[in-house]
Amino acid sequence: MNMLTRYFTLTFLLAVTSACSLGKFQAENQAVKLQNPSDVADCTLLGTVTEKSRDRWASARTDKKIATEVLDLARSEAAKLGGNTLVEKTALIMGSQTFTVYSCT
Structure with a gap:
């Protein structure tokens, strides 16, 4: 070759x-859904996760793409905690965002 x-x-x-x-x-x-705070009143709080976009990408990315990446990472961590619901705790700032993880039935 x-x-x-x-x-x-x-x-x-x-x-x-x-x-x-x-x-x-x-x-x-x-399986992990993003919900509003009012939707988790009867859910069990499992914790919080903070995710940051990966810096390995060479090309410029839009805020929407970064937000999608951070949400996907947070969903993965929520699933590891046994959660099925996320609520935004903070806004996306400099590629980082914190979510609250819940288990809802």
């Missing part, structure tokens, strides 16, 4: 692997 073929093969394999893990990550998070 020449060097160019190896490069494209490796790039393709990395892209496929990343896409598979991203799909799993997103599927796990679908």
